[in-house]
Amino acid sequence: MQRRCAVLGHRYRFHADGATMSWNCERECGHGGSKTYATPDEARMYAAAFDREDRDDVGRRAPWLGMFPLRMAHTLRHWAGRRDGG
Structure with missing residues (x-):
């Protein structure tokens, strides 16, 4: 090993x-x-x-409080993409 x-x-x-x-x-x-x-x-x-890989889902499957800023960034990107027609 x-x-x-x-x-x-x-x-x-x-x-x-x-x-x-x-x-x-x-x-x-x-x-x-x-x-x-x-x-x-x-x-x-x-x-x-x-x-x-867990890295693929960072921001979606993260501990709620510890990764709150990352979750917020992911949510804002998602909303921005929907607003732009994505």
């Missing part, structure tokens, strides 16, 4: 190949695995759900 994974944890990336969902650590430490589902659609659905 790489020192970075020992300190920060693994950074798994998920993908589907047929009915099998596989995952590997993005930091190339060698950790990973796979699971076979009943259908390829299930494998794709779970791979897509697990392959999300």
Whole structure:
């Protein structure tokens, strides 16, 4: 295991190949695995759900009080986009 994974944890990336969902650590430490589902659609659905990064949703899925300024900025951008026709 790489020192970075020992300190920060693994950074798994998920993908589907047929009915099998596989995952590997993005930091190339060698950790990973796979699971076979009943259908390829299930494998794709779970791979897509697990392959999300928390950074993608910062400002929408944040602790309410601690991230209040970020939530407000996200809301204002959303409102501005709607007002401009977006």
